[in-house]
Every structure is written in C-alpha cells, then in structure tokens.
Amino acid sequence: MATVIRLKEIQAILPDIDVVAAMEEGFIQYSNGNTVVPPVGELLFEDPKGDAHIKYGYIKNDDYYVIKVASGFYDNAKLGIPSSQGLMLLFDQKTGVPKAVLLDEGYLTDIRTAAAGALAAKYFAPKKISAIGIIGTGIQAKLQLEYLQKYTPCKTVWIWGRTKDKAEKFAKELGPDFDIHIAETPAELAQHCNLIVTTTPSELALLKAADIQKGTHINAVGSDTEHKQELESVLLKKADIVVADSIPQSKSRGEIFRAVQDGAILEDKIIELGTAIQNPKLQRQNEDQITIVDLTGVAVQDIMITKAVYTAYLKK
Known part of the structure; x- marks a missing residue:
C-alpha cells in the first residue's frame, strides 16, 4: 500500500x-x-x-x-x-x-518554484544587490524573497501589488526584518531594484523594456501558460542573456513563447538553465548585463x- x-x-x-x-x-x-x-x-x-x-x-x-x-x-x-x-x-x-x-x-510546487528562483539568482543576479523587487503579493512572492535570502544579504525590498491594500498587507506579513517600500507602479519598482521577481498570473505585460536599468536580473515566475505575460516582449530583446528552465516548454508557454511569437527574439538566443549552470561562460559576465530567467516550471x-x-x- x-x-x-x-x-x-x-x-x-x-x-x-x-x-x-x-x-x-x-x-x-x-x-x-x-x-x-x-x-x-x-x-x-x-x-x-x-x-x-x-x-x-x-x-x-x-x-x-x-x-x-x-x-x-x-x-x-x-x-x-x-x-x-x-x-x-x-x-x-x-x-x-x-x-x-x-x-x-x-x-x-510553491517551494520548488521558489528554490528555482534562488538557483537562477545564484548564477545570473549581479553580485551586489541594491534592492529586491517583488511583483505580486501571494504565497510565491513571499517564498521567492525567503529563498533569495540564501544567496543575498539584501534586506531592502520594493513590492507592488494590484491593490494598495494587498501590498500593505503583504508588507506586514514580511515583518520587521526587511526594509519595505511599496511602489505605486511596476515601473517605479524597477527604478530602484536590480533583482526583480514577477509572481502574478497577469495576461498583460507589467514590466516594460524602458523600465529596466542596466545590470538588472529578472526571475519571471508567473507566466506558465500561453496566455500569461508579465514582461513586455521587447524587454527580452533588450536583455543580454535569456534563459529558459525548459527550451521545449518555452515553445508553448511563458515569457519566451510570447516574445518569440511577437517577433522580438529568435529561439537561438535562448539558453537552457541546466546547460548554463554547467558553463560559466553562459552565465552573467559583468555587472551591467540585463539577464532574464523564465521559470515555467518543469516536471x-x-x-x-x-x-x-x-x-x-x-x-x-
């Protein structure tokens, strides 16, 4: 049994x-x-x-x-x-x-997703994190921040939620260990952060290419179907490194799927996470690069x- x-x-x-x-x-x-x-x-x-x-x-x-x-x-x-x-x-x-x-x-599922975010940050985030940006206010938002603490001592956190009430409630849940700031817009959050995690089920892009400062790393977590999208497709074109947790899955879901469909990037720009973490030449090379890891979740x-x-x- x-x-x-x-x-x-x-x-x-x-x-x-x-x-x-x-x-x-x-x-x-x-x-x-x-x-x-x-x-x-x-x-x-x-x-x-x-x-x-x-x-x-x-x-x-x-x-x-x-x-x-x-x-x-x-x-x-x-x-x-x-x-x-x-x-x-x-x-x-x-x-x-x-x-x-x-x-x-x-x-x-929540835990393994947060752990994948920490793994991605380990290899692709800049060495010096000025502030962590969390887009979304659910359980995944909280777990992503918790697991990121394994790899960065940064306690300065900017959060954005669909309503101010949700953002304020989330800020209280995070407690006094963090220096919390609530952003009015995702663009404002991006202006202050060089490590950003997106955790929403949005079907409309929340982060635009113009929002992102050089040296930023983004873990895109929320888009796990063909309809969801948190990053403007042109943002993936702007990125120096674009990583998929699964290249086969990126052909049917996630930020990479949408960017390819929109003609913003070609599939040959994509690196697979398991390949990249075995080859330092495929990882972040300097503090000015923009890097994106698209985490659609793999079996x-x-x-x-x-x-x-x-x-x-x-x-x-």
Whole structure:
C-alpha cells in the first residue's frame, strides 16, 4: 500500500532538505538529456478563473517516476483557502507500484518554484544587490524573497501589488526584518531594484523594456501558460542573456513563447538553465548585463522534491 504523507509531515521534513541543490541536480539531468518529461497536461478554467497543470516524468535509471497535479484558482482567497492546491504521486520505476501519495496541497510546487528562483539568482543576479523587487503579493512572492535570502544579504525590498491594500498587507506579513517600500507602479519598482521577481498570473505585460536599468536580473515566475505575460516582449530583446528552465516548454508557454511569437527574439538566443549552470561562460559576465530567467516550471523539479521528501520520510 502506498504511503500517504500529509502537508504537516512534509513541512516538518523540508528544513532538513537542501531544495536548491536538488533543483540544481534536476535541471542538470534535464538539460543533459537524462530525463523523460512529456509535454505539460493543462486545464484552463474561466468561471472561476484558474488553471490545473499535470506534470510528470522520470530520470533515467532512477528508482521512481512522479506524477504531479497542481492548480491555481485565484478567487480562493474569497473562500478563505489558498489559491494553490495539488498532490504528488510517486511510483516505483521498475514495477509501476505506487509508493507514496504526498498530499501537499500545492505546497511543494510553491517551494520548488521558489528554490528555482534562488538557483537562477545564484548564477545570473549581479553580485551586489541594491534592492529586491517583488511583483505580486501571494504565497510565491513571499517564498521567492525567503529563498533569495540564501544567496543575498539584501534586506531592502520594493513590492507592488494590484491593490494598495494587498501590498500593505503583504508588507506586514514580511515583518520587521526587511526594509519595505511599496511602489505605486511596476515601473517605479524597477527604478530602484536590480533583482526583480514577477509572481502574478497577469495576461498583460507589467514590466516594460524602458523600465529596466542596466545590470538588472529578472526571475519571471508567473507566466506558465500561453496566455500569461508579465514582461513586455521587447524587454527580452533588450536583455543580454535569456534563459529558459525548459527550451521545449518555452515553445508553448511563458515569457519566451510570447516574445518569440511577437517577433522580438529568435529561439537561438535562448539558453537552457541546466546547460548554463554547467558553463560559466553562459552565465552573467559583468555587472551591467540585463539577464532574464523564465521559470515555467518543469516536471524534473517535482521529481526531485518528491523523491527528497519521500527519502527523508523513510529515514524518520
């Protein structure tokens, strides 16, 4: 019988796992062709607005394969429940026997996404961070900032939310450890920050090319379908380095997809994250470069974090 691991147990296990290191290994395996990751399964909903993603795959010659279902329903806050929901299913790769059901309620998707943001910043953010800009006020916004602290001591943070009330509430949640500023617009935020993370489900570009100062690094996290867009396509043209977590996925979703569709960039400009982190020549070379990492979310991330949690659970 499959082991059932619930959210509270998962949350107790996670502090003992180096999730960023797990993501790094996963992206390397992926870019080196050592994984089987089919196209994303996707359900889009209109009333209420939301989406569900089915991501699945395996690392070759490994012990397990993983199927993940994760959703985002953006009116859930009105019901007093998180917008993110979901679960992870772990199977024996040699027999297909179910080994574990992780009832994580979408939490592991949030964590692995934040860890990927920290990994991207490790290799592409400028060495000296003047201020961190967070666009969005949800759980991912908070987790991105939390995980970035593993790689930068910067406590100066600018935030922008769709309403001032949400931004002020988010600022209070972040607490006194940060020097928080609330921007009236994404453009104002960009004027003060050289590390920016976008975490919204916007379908209209929030950051324009003219907004971005030289030397800025952007982790684009929110755009994970063909309809979402947080960065103006011309901004990717302006960037010196554009990185995809998955080049195949960038052909159907995310900021890169939109920029290619709009004719702003060519596909041959794109570097894959797992390739770049193995080659220093593909990483940031100076403090003036503009760099963008488009994080659409790849199944190998779910494989790595599910395996790590299950392995740690067995050792308890």
